[in-house]
Amino acid sequence: MSAIAFLAPDPDGYALIDIRDSDSAQPLRAVFPVSREDFAQVVAQTxxxxxxxxxxxxxxxxMQPLISAGVYLAKAHVLSLAQRIMHRSPMASGQLADFDLEHPVAAAGRIDQDALFDTPAFGESLADLIQLYAQQRGALPQDAVARKRLELLVHAESVGALIACEMEHAGLSWDESGHRALLREQLGQKVSDYARPPKLAAKAQELAIALQSPGLNPDSPQELLKALHKAGFAVRSARAWELEQISHPVIQQVLDYKKLSRLASAHGDTWLDQWVKNGxxxxxxxLGTVVSGRWAAYGGGALQLPHAIRQVVRTQPGRTFVVADGRQLEPRILAAISGDQQLQQAGQQDDLYQWLLDSKLVSTRQEAKLGMLSVIYGGGGGASGAVGAALTRSFPAAMRFVEQAAQAGQQGAGVRSFLGRGCPPADEQWMRAQRDTADEGSQRAADAAARARGRFTxxxxxxxxxxxxxxVWMGHARHLIHQAGWGELCQxxxxxxxxIVFECPVERADQLKQLIQHAAMLAGRTLFGAASPRFPVSVAICSNYAEAK
Structure with a gap:
């Protein structure tokens, strides 16, 4: 018998714990209150x-007090995240209201059983949580395979939320003095929040002269674009990715300024003071706010650390990073979900791109990479398009799979992931724009919107x-680390x-590397069974994060 333990606020104290059978939701123990002082100890004992x-x-x-007390929870069901998944999943057997993860403010009052399809007021009382859990269980698919997949997604997402809390608590080792030195070298002396650092101000002046635009504010996209046009550069925007296609000394000056300005605004002294504490x-x-299931970060730019900043991400003496990266992940995923036997055969190799080379489907590894990405992303002009066409002939099932997803998107339909995360159908405004095409301009706009949505799906x-x-990979790694008794040493x-970046004692790094690679294998089998493609993982052991790339 598996148990589920509900954690809810106690109106007369700190917390209430209600332990029930996971399937039937029948009580296994009487509800008991727990004080703030005893909370961590009682949870650990349970x-x-x-x-x-x-x-x-x-x-x-x-989670904050539990992590601070060193309490480890192996399994979780985070109801708010589960609600978003169940609301959007086409695999769910019943319609559930959405949960506002973007603005998670609990409304007062109880969930109304008679208003299941209305927008509920998600309270946090114990009765509310039990009712919400029961609704989610009731909306699971009847089909055993679909039910298992959707349950796995909810459980993996919930453990991911625990991992997020643990990472936030642990923090990423940071060389504050090295960061300050980098800022002084690149930007000059520290200034107020509203002034340009000296070296950045000098570059702004040089750029204004080069573009013959006195008083230019290069941080204004509109002003910069106007100045570029005036200087004879027929660009559509002042974005870096477009300017990088142009080889010209003045454009290089613009790019250099943008890079330095980004350092000052995104990782300057103010950022360092706000986000880095005690090294x-x-x-x-x-979690849960990006439709694809990828994570976001609130403040700090955690998911966008440029190489210049990574060099100040350093461990203390005796400690090291173990940086693990899934190799050629998306082609292997496509092999698994499409059932393409030829691509699955390629995916059994350690280097999928080398297999394509040896099979003479491509001439270089770069062609293999670009061609495979053109199959997945739907791009592909020029050489990558030709290679993509060759790969399409070799992997017809994989191509049909992504083409069907693209066609669904173009028609406004939703699609889903392997485990059941849903990409919702297009909204009524989008559908109306597709229907109301009375002239050539509106038809072109509708066609462009359909193609864009098709690429997305x-x-x-x-x-x-x-x-x-x-x-699932992170969940397995976390479990294996705990099983090995390394929880306090390896994080x-x-x-x-x-x-994924782990930190551990130098002498434990090789063992941790093997554990992480084993976890990647387990993740493939957990999702796709014994026929799973190989999921090799590149692992770098280094004390400086910049050396991992």
């Missing part, structure tokens, strides 16, 4: 005795499943897309 799945509306406020960077990770089915694999400290 975890040791029953190993329940801990159900909570959100991780706040429960650790503590970002706040956010084409990529969604692969990218969202890759995000699921990464969640996950950073995560971005398909890259």
């Amino acid at each position: 975890e040791a005795e029953l190993g329940p799945r801990w159900a909570m509306l959100r991780t706040t406020p429960w 650790r960077f503590h970002p706040h990770y956010v 084409r990529n969604f089915v692969v990218q969202s499943t890759a995000a699921e694999w990464a969640l 996950q400290v950073f995560f971005v897309h398909d890259e």
Whole structure:
């Protein structure tokens, strides 16, 4: 018998714990109150005795005191995250209201059983949580395979939320003095929040002269674009990715300024004062708000650390980073979800791109990479398009799979990931724009919108499943680390897309590397069974994060 333990606020104290059977929701013990002082100890004891799945509306406020006290929860069911998944999943057997993860303010009052399809007021009382859990269980698919997948997604997302809390608490080791030195070298002396640092101000002046635009504010996209046009550069925007296509000394000056300005605004002295404490960077990770299942971060730019900044991400003596990166992840995911046997065969190799080379489907590894990405993303002009066409002939099932997802998107339909995360159908405004095409201009706009949405859904089915694999990978790694008794020594400290950063003692790094690679294998089998493609993981052991790339 598996148990679920509900954590809810106690109106007369701190917390209430209600332990029930996971399937029937029948009580296994009487509800008992817990004081703030005894909370961590009681939860730890319950975890040791029953190993329940801990159900909570959100991780706040429960995880912070538990992590501070060193309490480990193996399993969780975060009801708010589960509600978003169940609301959007086309695999769910019943319609559930959405949960506002973007503005998670609990409304007063109880959930009304008779208003299941209305927007409920999600309270946090124990009765509310139990009712919400029962509704979510009731909306699981009847089909056993679909039910197992959707349950796995909810559980993986919930454990991911625990990992996010643990990473936020641990923080990422940061060389504050090195960061200050970098800022002084690149920007000059520290200035007020509203002034340009000296070296950045000098570059702004040089750029104004080069573009013959006195008084130019290069931080204004409109002013910069106007100055570029005046100087004879026929660009559509002043974005870096477009300017990088032009080889010209003045354009290089613009790019140099943008890079330095980004350093000053995104990772300057103010950022350092706000986000780095006692030699650790503590970002706040956010789950459930990105439709594909990828994580976001609130403040701090945690998911966008440029190489210049990574060089100040350093461990203390005796400690090291173990940086693990899923190799060629998306093509392997496509092989698994499409059932393309030829691509699955390629995915059994350590280097999928080398297999394509050896099979003479491509001439270079770069062609293999670009061609495969053109298959997945739907791009592909020029050489990459030709290679993509060759790969399409070799992997017809994979191509059909992503083409069907693209067609669904173009028609306004929704798609889903392997485990059941849903990409919602287009809204009524989009559908109306597709129908109301009375003239050539509106037809072109509708066609462009349809193609863009098709590219998005084409990529969604692969990218969202890759995000699921990464969640399960992290969950397995976390469990294995705990089982090995390394929880206090080895910690996950950073995560971005398909890259995980751990920190551990130098002498433990090789063992941790093997554990992480084993966790990647387990993640593939957990999602796709014994026929799973190989999911090799590149692992770098280094004391400086910049050396991992």
